[in-house]
Amino acid sequence: xxxxxxxxxxxxxxxxxxxxxxxxxxxxxxxxxxxxxxxxxxxxxxxxxxxxxxxxxxxxxxxxxxxxxxxxxxxxxxxxxxxxxxxxxxxxxxxxxxxxxxxxxxxxxxxxxxxxxxxxxxxxxxxxxxxxxxxxxxxxxxxxxxxxxxxxxxxxxxxxxxxxxxxxxxxxxxxxxxxxxxxxxxxxxxxxxxxxxxxxxxxxxxxxxxxxxxxxxxxxxxxxxxxxxxxxxxxxxxxxxxxxxxxxxxxxxxxxxxxxxxxxxxxxxxxxxxxxxxxxxxxxxxxxxxxxxxxxxxxxxxxxxxxxxxx
Ligand code: AMP
Ligand code: ZN
Ligand code: FE
Ligand code: FE
Numbered sequence: 611x612x613x614x615x616x617x618x619x620x621x622x623x624x625x626x627x628x629x630x631x632x633x634x635x636x637x638x639x640x641x642x643x644x645x646x647x648x649x650x651x652x653x654x655x656x657x658x659x660x661x662x663x664x665x666x667x668x669x670x671x672x673x674x675x676x677x678x679x680x681x682x683x684x685x686x687x688x689x690x691x692x693x694x695x696x697x698x699x700x701x702x703x704x705x706x707x708x709x710x711x712x713x714x715x716x717x718x719x720x721x722x723x724x725x726x727x728x729x730x731x732x733x734x735x736x737x738x739x740x741x742x743x744x745x746x747x748x749x750x751x752x753x754x755x756x757x758x759x760x761x762x763x764x765x766x767x768x769x770x771x772x773x774x775x776x777x778x779x780x781x782x783x784x785x786x787x788x789x790x791x792x793x794x795x796x797x798x799x800x801x802x803x804x805x806x807x808x809x810x811x812x813x814x815x816x817x818x819x820x821x822x823x824x825x826x827x828x829x830x831x832x833x834x835x836x837x838x839x840x841x842x843x844x845x846x847x848x849x850x851x852x853x854x855x856x857x858x859x860x861x862x863x864x865x866x867x868x869x870x871x872x873x874x875x876x877x878x879x880x881x882x883x884x885x886x887x888x889x890x891x892x893x894x895x896x897x898x899x900x901x902x903x904x905x906x907x908x909x910x911x912x913x914x915x916x917x918x919x920x921x
Contacts, residue, residue, distance in 0.1 A: 632892040634663035634688060634900075635705060635818060635846065635874030637881070639756060640672030641692075642763035644879030647672035651679035651687070653877075657887040660921075661897065663707065663874065665690040665818075667759045668723045670711040673916070680919045687919040688897075692818055693808070694723050697801040697833065701824035702817060704804055705846065705872075708904040709813025710915045716811045719799045726797025727760045733794040734765060734786070741791045743774055762786045763881055778881055802840040809841035812908035812915035814900050816844035816872055820860060822851035831863055838867050843903045848873025848890035870899045 637643030638650045645653060647664060650672075654662045662685055664676045673689045680687035690707040711717060731747060738745060745768050753771075754764040766781030775781045785792040799807075808815040817837070820829045834842070847860045848871075864871045873890035876882065892900075901918065908915040 630660045630894045631658055631888060632661040632894065632897050633657075633659050633874050633877070633888050633890070634661075634690070634707075634816075634872050634892050634897070635665050635692070635849075636662060636877040636887065637666055637692075637879075638664060638672045638676070640664075640669055641666035641757050641759045642761040642878060642881060644881045647676035648679035650877070650879075651676055651683055651685055653879075654685055654887055655683040659685065659888055661686040661688065661892075662887075663688040663690045663705070665692045665705050665707075666757075667692050667761060668694060668720055668727075669758045670916075671756070671758050677919045680921075684921040686921055688901075689916045689918075690813075691720075693720070693804055694796075694798040695801040695804045696798040697825070697837075698828040700828040701798060702801045702829070703819065703822075703825070704801065704808070705816040705818045706804075706808040706811075707814045707816065707900060708908070708916050708918070709808045709811040709815075710911070710913050711811075713807070713811035713911075713913065716807045719804065719807060722797055723799065724758060730794050730796040731760050731765070734762070734792050737792045737794065738765075738785065741785070743769070743785075743792075745769065745772065763878070765792075779883070802837055805837055805840040805842050809907050810911060812904070812911035812913050814843040814870075814904040814907060815841060816846055816870065816900070817842065818846050819849040819851040819876070820845055820847075821856045822849065831866070834863060834867055834869075838869065841907075842869065844870030844872050844896075844900060846874060847871045848892075849876060850885055850889065870896050870903070872896060872900070 638647040693704045695702045754760045766778040769775045769781045805815045845864045872892045875889045
């Protein structure tokens with residue numbers, strides 16, 4: 611999947627189908643989704659998607675399996691990651707498409723983020739113990755396997771299995787969300803610095819659910835203008851966290867800043883309700899712009915970079 615030139619363009623896909631269905635943000639068991647990478651691709655085929663972005667948290671571990679499945683199912687795969695960053699004290703999720711995860715400075719930051727997840731795990735379990743809930747690191751690690759990124763959803767799944775809560779949402783609401791008894795902060799890279807790294811690594815950076823819970827209060831037009839200067843390529847406007855009104859406002863801001871507009875499900879298998887594959891889509895022309903930006907960054911980087919898998 612690496613090296614060589616990237617040809618932008620969806621012409622192959624477009625010739626095959628009139629309505630191209632593109633979903634650019636999904637999770638597998640390579641992070642906190644509940645389906646394996648190949649099962650995500652198969653589910654995408656069942657949902658009549660033509661293009662899928664696999665964007666596990668802070669890791670490219672699912673790409674190889676997803677690429678094989680995409681080739682077998684005639685689906686176009688855009689490899690990506692959803693990287694944890696922080697701006698002005700608020701969590702900002704950054705979708706990094708087609709960046710080379712082996713680019714040394716990016717690789718180092720990803721390692722720091724994964725270490726931060728490890729350190730947080732022990733701290734959360736201690737807080738839960740103080741609250742009278744006893745689960746072990748081993749149990750969470752077994753639940754998270756094979757994900758390199760240990761997340762709160764994996765802790766939630768152990769709490770569900772033990773009957774402490776009914777589902778992931780209840781685990782977040784009662785224990786794991788910011789402000790609850792089991793909440794612990796973790797390391798995240800500064801947003802602008804991560805955008806620069808993704809760009810230098812030959813990728814294209816898009817802010818995930820910009821007005822979702824964490825980041826709403828910090829991402830105004832002035833901030834987005836600054837992030838655009840750092841290399842930001844797009845905004846994920848169509849996401850379940852955004853009301854119709856928010857989507858309209860964000861679309862206007864994207865137009866003003868000449869940012870690509872994406873839409874996606876943020877699918878997590880059974881791990882998140884109301885995030886079914888294809889529930890939000892990206893327009894083909896916007897994907898063309900995203901791929902063109904990635905191709906330009908790849909050329910400037912002079913590196914062998916990840917490739918889109920074409921049907
Ligand atoms: P973490 O990566 O450990 O900080 O956990 C954040 C992840 O948990 C998000 O990316 C979502 O996938 C998931 N998440 C956040 N809130 C909820 C919720 N209320 N119910 C289910 N999953 C959630
Ligand atoms: Zn997630
Ligand atoms: Fe997110
Ligand atoms: Fe996500």
